[in-house]
Amino acid sequence: MRVVNEKDPNPKMKDNGAPATPAPGAPAPEPRPNPLAHLPLPFQAVDYNLKGYHLEAAVQPGQVAVAAGYLDSEGFSLDTITGVDWLAQGQMEVVYDYFHPTRGLRSVVRARIPRENPEIPTISQVFPGANWHERETHDFFGIRFLGHPDLSPFLLPEDATFHPLRKDFSA
Amino acid sequence: MIVSEPISRSVAGSAPNETFVLNLGPQHPATHGVLRVKMTMDGEYVVRAEPVCGYIHRMQEKMGENRTYAQYLPNTSRIDYLSAMNYTHGLVGVVERAARIQVPPRAEYIRVITSELNRISSHLVWWGAFLLDLGGFTPLLYAFDDREMILDLLEGITGARLTYCYYRFGGLYNDVDETFLKGARRFVAHMRPRLKMYRALVTENVILRKRLIGIGPISAEMCRKYGATGPVIRGSGVSYDVRRAEPYSVYPELDFDIPAYPEGDSMARYLVRMDEMAQSLRIIEQALDKLPGGPVMAEKVPRVLKLPAGDYCYAVEAARGRFMVRVVSDNKEIAYRLKLRTPCLSNLSLFEEASQGMLLADALALLGSLDLVIPDIDR
Numbered sequence: 437m438r439v440v441n442e443k444d445p446n447p448k449m450k451d452n453g454a455p456a457t458p459a460p461g462a463p464a465p466e467p468r469p470n471p472l473a474h475l476p477l478p479f480q481a482v483d484y485n486l487k488g489y490h491l492e493a494a495v496q497p498g499q500v501a502v503a504a505g506y507l508d509s510e511g512f513s514l515d516t517i518t519g520v521d522w523l524a525q526g527q528m529e530v531v532y533d534y535f536h537p538t539r540g541l542r543s544v545v546r547a548r549i550p551r552e553n554p555e556i557p558t559i560s561q562v563f564p565g566a567n568w569h570e571r572e573t574h575d576f577f578g579i580r581f582l583g584h585p586d587l588s589p590f591l592l593p594e595d596a597t598f599h600p601l602r603k604d605f606s607a
Numbered sequence: 608m609i610v611s612e613p614i615s616r617s618v619a620g621s622a623p624n625e626t627f628v629l630n631l632g633p634q635h636p637a638t639h640g641v642l643r644v645k646m647t648m649d650g651e652y653v654v655r656a657e658p659v660c661g662y663i664h665r666m667q668e669k670m671g672e673n674r675t676y677a678q679y680l681p682n683t684s685r686i687d688y689l690s691a692m693n694y695t696h697g698l699v700g701v702v703e704r705a706a707r708i709q710v711p712p713r714a715e716y717i718r719v720i721t722s723e724l725n726r727i728s729s730h731l732v733w734w735g736a737f738l739l740d741l742g743g744f745t746p747l748l749y750a751f752d753d754r755e756m757i758l759d760l761l762e763g764i765t766g767a768r769l770t771y772c773y774y775r776f777g778g779l780y781n782d783v784d785e786t787f788l789k790g791a792r793r794f795v796a797h798m799r800p801r802l803k804m805y806r807a808l809v810t811e812n813v814i815l816r817k818r819l820i821g822i823g824p825i826s827a828e829m830c831r832k833y834g835a836t837g838p839v840i841r842g843s844g845v846s847y848d849v850r851r852a853e854p855y856s857v858y859p860e861l862d863f864d865i866p867a868y869p870e871g872d873s874m875a876r877y878l879v880r881m882d883e884m885a886q887s888l889r890i891i892e893q894a895l896d897k898l899p900g901g902p903v904m905a906e907k908v909p910r911v912l913k914l915p916a917g918d919y920c921y922a923v924e925a926a927r928g929r930f931m932v933r934v935v936s937d938n939k940e941i942a943y944r945l946k947l948r949t950p951c952l953s954n955l956s957l958f959e960e961a962s963q964g965m966l967l968a969d970a971l972a973l974l975g976s977l978d979l980v981i982p983d984i985d986r
Contacts, residue, residue, distance in 0.1 A: 484853075488704060488920030488931075513831040516948040520935055533920070533948065535929070537831055537845050540852040542920070565833035568660075568956045576668070591661035591985055600669050601944075 471541065475506045479543065489533070489542035497547045497556045500532060504559040504566075507543065512536050517559075517569035519577040521551070523603040528554045528579055549579070558584040576601040626654055629967070633662045639736060640981030644958075644974075646967070653970050656962045658955055660984050667986040671945030676702050676776065676912050679945070684770035686947060687983040689732055690926035691771050692718075692725035692761075697932045699774045700855060701921035705914040705936060706776070714778040714903040715857045720791060720894045721761060721773060722856075722923075723887040727798070728757040729926035730880045733978045737877070738809060740975040741818050746809050753801055760790045776912060777905030791895055795888050802885055810881060819874035823973030825961050826871055833960075834953040837928025838883065839977060842876035844869030849924035861893050873976040880978070911940050918944075927951055927978055951983040 470481045472491055479493045495503050504514075515533035522529060532545040549556050558581040560566040570581040571590035578599035581587065589596045599605060632643035641662035647655040667686060671679050676698070683698045684691035696718060703710060735750030758768045764787050765771040765780065773780050809815055830840040840847050846867040850858040866882035868875035914936035922931040928950030935944035954977050962970040 486704070487918070488701070488853075488922065488933075511831070514834040514953075515929070515931065516834070516946070516953075518933070518944075518946045520944045531933075531946075533931070533933070535834075535852070535922075537827075537840060537847040537852075542853065542922075563832055563834070564960065565835075565953055565956050568952060589661070591664040593661070600666055601672070 471539070472510065472543065475510070477503050477506060477545075484542070489544050491541070491543040492546065493543070494546045494548075497530075497549050500530070500545060500547050501557045501559050501562060503545045504532070504562040507534050507545075508562050510536075511538065512541075512543065514559075514563040514565045514569070515542070517566060517573055519573045519579050519601070521577060521601065521603045522548075523551070526551045528577060530556055530573070530579060532559070554579040555582055556580075557582050560584055575599070578602065625649075633659075639975075639979055642955075642979065642981050642984070646970075648967065651966050651968075653962050653965050653967060656959055656970060658958060660952075660955075660981075662985065663982055664985040665982070667947060668945055671942055671947075673941065675940045676914075676942065677910075679942075680775075681770070681772045684767075684772050685982065686949065686986060687729075687925060687927065687930075687951070687980045688769050689729040689980055690725050691769060692722045692773065693923050693925035694930060695772060695774045696722060696856070697921055697923045697925075697930050699776050700923065701919050701932045701934050702776045702912060702914065704921055705917070705919040705934060706908075706912055708777045708905050708908055710778055710905055711902045712857065712899050713782075713901045714905075716894045716898045717779055717783055717903065718774060719856055719858065719861065720783075720891050720898075721764075721771075723890045723894075724757050724761060724791070724794075725771075726926045727884050727887050728754045728761075730884050731757075733880060733926075734805070734809075737975040737978070738815070740971060741815065743809070743815070746805070749801075749805070749808070753798060756790075756794050756797065760787055760794060763787055763790070775904065775908075777908035779903040782903045788895060788898075791891060795892050795895075798884070798888055802881070802888075805881070810878070816874065818969075818972055819872065819877055819976070820870075821872050821874075822969045823873045823961060823965065823976060824871045825957065829957055829960065833957040835928070835957055836953065837924070837926070837950050837978075838876050838879040839928065839954050841865065841867045841879045842976075843871040844875075849922050849929050853922055855921070855923060857894070858890075860897070861890050863890050863893075873972050876976040876978075913938055913940055914942075922948075925950060927980065927983065928954060947986055949983045949986060951977075951979050951981075955979055955984055 472479045477493050479491045482492055484490050512534040515535045518531050520529040527548045528551050530547050534543045573579050574587045575590050575592045626647050626649050629646040629648045633641045643659040645657045683694040686694050731750040731754040735747030738746040762768050764783050765773040825843050827843040827845045830843050846865040848865045863886045866879050868878050916938040918935045920933045931948035933946040934942050937943040
């Protein structure tokens with residue numbers, strides 16, 4: 437009984453050492469100028485070898501859910517969400533990382549919000565996986581994601597009122 | 608005169624509408640660490656399973672912002688302690704990318720060999736522990752027996768059995784010796800028949816198949832929405848692998864397949880990992896054949912690194928999926944921001960949706976098939 441191969445509609449495991457055929461949907465890693473130029477988002481192509489992502493866009497805080505919707509319709513998957521505290525500029529940056537499961541593309545969406553009132557719409561209605569990333573970002577930076585179902589502490593203690601990755605935090 | 612209550616208002620009649628909360632963990636063997644799952648149950652069926660994380664949170668990202676890159680390097684072995692090599696690769700990769708350090712080819716090949724050995728040892732722990740969850744004790748002993756060979760090999764060159772910290776910015780801590788190279792070849796020759804034996808012993812076992820086939824289906828769309836990667840997304844038929852999608856190190860020079868199974872059930876995720884071990888053996892064998900001579904450290908890597916201002920990412924395919932390090936530098940010796948994107952967090956986040964309506968025992972099979980390492984979630 438051949439258990440492994442009977443389930444595989446496209447058996448790739450060959451013992452003859454023949455070169456592997458590219459797996460279905462395997463991405464071609466060659467650089468492209470801007471494959472998302474048709475989207476109404478300010479995506480700029482960046483050098484992947486220098487930065488580790490292909491595209492980046494700085495959007496208004498109100499646009500992050502719209503941007504997530506466009507990337508969702510393009511088949512992107514949510515990689516992670518995080519913040520950066522720019523204390524000197526009095527701003528918080530929210531960084532949304534996306535990867536494409538079949539096209540090998542990485543794109544980054546950024547938005548800056550005022551540090552004294554860090555609020556930004558949630559994208560968890562577009563990507564349910566954003567729920568935990570946003571809770572974590574709220575834990576660490578105190579950024580409030582408007583419309584998020586539950587911003588209770590995720591990794592920090594349940595009664596935590598501090599935000600340890602703020603640059604003015606000291607233990 | 609006895610007036611009987613209508614059946615719907617009696618205790619027995621109202622029972623099906625009652626739910627109760629079952630607390631799983633944080634100290635439960637099936638959660639493989641300090642994970643807690645708050646389960647709302649309707650009898651044997653899961654109504655809602657809400658993972659509660661953070662019990663071993665160590666603020667790894669803050670530690671990244673108060674020490675130099677070299678001082679932070681040992682931390683990377685302690686995030687996912689079962690695939691420490693891959694995690695160290697993530698940090699050295701991002702620093703080398705930002706500082707534009709060229710790594711000698713010999714070091715890259717040795718990185719691939721040790722990373723793939725580490726992937727096999729990690730999958731062996733998963734295999735043994737997963738089957739333990741399902742009620743089979745014996746496979747764990749086989750798995751740990753074979754894993755011991757890998758740990759001995761890696762201990763010989765790194766001095767550590769789990770937390771290797773073997774890669775350095777620009778290369779490796781030290782070169783490999785003949786003992787390691789011969790041992791690695793011996794391991795490849797030893798492991799291939801063992802994988803066949805695993806298949807005969809466990810994979811074809813009818814009890815295992817009945818526990819896994821059709822259980823806990825996860826669609827490719829659900830993986831995409833939650834950002835699940837690694838064997839989870841490949842078990843849903845998407846052959847996404849960072850080694851192909853964003854090629855790094857010398858993986859493009861090596862010939863290997865990305866196993867993917869379209870079924871999306873626990874069996875598919877099981878088979879992906881079993882096939883991956885065979886593929887890792889193939890990679891190790893090729894890398895040993897192609898291993899060039901030369902130095903294992905780039906020349907003139909400064910002792911204290913300052914990365915040019917900017918933000919940099921580097922992703923690797925760890926044993927559990929996509930691991931990415933993002934460094935935001937302001938041209939100082941210490942990172943301004945260091946973000947760790949870990950695969951287990953995203954893989955676990957779909958559990959609440961995926962486990963709805965499942966039997967408790969099947970939900971635990973699903974949880975085991977996600978292959979969680981809790982410090983990887985909590986960081």
